[in-house]
Amino acid sequence: MEYDNENKASSSTTVSISELLENYFIQNVFSKDSRFITDYDLNAIAQIIENSPNEDILITHGTITEHPPNF
Numbered sequence: 001m002e003y004d005n006e007n008k009a010s011s012s013t014t015v016s017i018s019e020l021l022e023n024y025f026i027q028n029v030f031s032k033d034s035r036f037i038t039d040y041d042l043n044a045i046a047q048i049i050e051n052s053p054n055e056d057i058l059i060t061h062g063t064i065t066e067h068p069p070n071f
Helices: 039-051
Strands: none
Touching: none
């Protein structure tokens, strides 16, 4: 971006999500209400993490979590 303050910023600048994520691998393991996540589901996540060649991993989840996972 070629500007050094907010007043010079273009109001028509758009950013492509695919451009932002081009250096990331995204994997959806499952999509379910966190109240219904089972030990099987948690083990699936653990296996994916253990088998991943990546050092940095981000896990996103819903906000209804009574008991955080314990790996």
